[in-house]
Amino acid sequence: MMATSKKMLEQEPSEMEMLLPWHAAGTLNSRDARRVDEALARDPELARQYAAIREEYAETIDLNESLGAPSARAMQKLFAAIDAEPASKPSLSRSISTRIAGFFASLSPRTLAWSSSLGVLALVLQAGVIGTLVTNQPTSFHTASLSVDEPLTRSLGVEPPPRALVRFAPDARVADITAFLDRYQAAIIDTRGGMFSLQFGNKAMAKDQIAGLMSKLQSEKMISFAVAIP
């Protein structure tokens, strides 16, 4: 079944053509991913189209990443607004934490694979900012140490443990990824278009140790791509 993409363009796109962007982003289920892989293997035109999609995918990520982050003003505005919310709902504050906990329980499996680790690290990194907001009195909001010009994320100022950019195999299951993270004492600190930035352990490593770690990673079945982050 050759897709004959050009012909399709004149008519309607084929199912395989329409799935290509999700294949590039790694968000297809394993069945569809396999179908697309098979179609790509036998249809050069489809493969050419897929190459163009990979470019679009990479540029879309770069473009979005270049947009930066909001200033602290947005967060100040938010929490000031929350403070200004009517105090006539004493049960709301308590129930919110339960509800928020419910949010995390509902995270998608893919997100769950990294979000817990990312959340912990994000908390540490942003402690300088967010810590000012966490007080014993939920109705008060202190910004004395918060500069509106500073980015939300701050460096810890210590030699970082080794990091790697990793892509998991499309059929990797959440349980496998969780076990992998435990095995390597790794935490997912960022994600970018299906790629994950992992941090290993808590201590810096020598170059040869990092090289050994990378080759070990590359030999893992569930890892389709791994490279050290300088």
Place this chain on the structure above:
Amino acid sequence: MQVLYGRHHVRVFRFGVRLVRDEQIAEDLISEVFLDVWRQAGKFEGRSAVSTWLLAITRFKALSALRRRKDVELDDEAANAIEDGSDDPEVAAQKKDTSQALRKCLTVLSPEHREIVDLVYYHEKSVEEVAEIVGIPENTVKTRLFYARKKLAELLKAAGIERGWP
């Protein structure tokens, strides 16, 4: 709320910036989005990912902001803006760089096309999730992205970039 904000605010902001094309407005948007979350946490039914819910709220608020501004750029105007630079040798040389041209074209897609490209490529949303965020059927999600990509190819072609597709 701090955890939720810390985890999602950057992506919500970037989605907002891409939709409204104004950082100040996008910053206002994220405050509104998370305030809505604070107020309506009980309405979250847990059937979708939190990020999907947040992006859907962001989209709604961004569209409202755009309607208030009433200055949504027209697709064709944006395309012309790219073509206008073709006489400039410096710009022409730049256009040879597919990567830069692609990025430029991505910024001038229509809001409808921009959002679907971003949701799929950057926010890694599945067909089902995009359908939920944008409020359209799944088949429409697929065809809309296909035609967004086709439009992108046309813009690139107008900028002198041929990629062999379509």
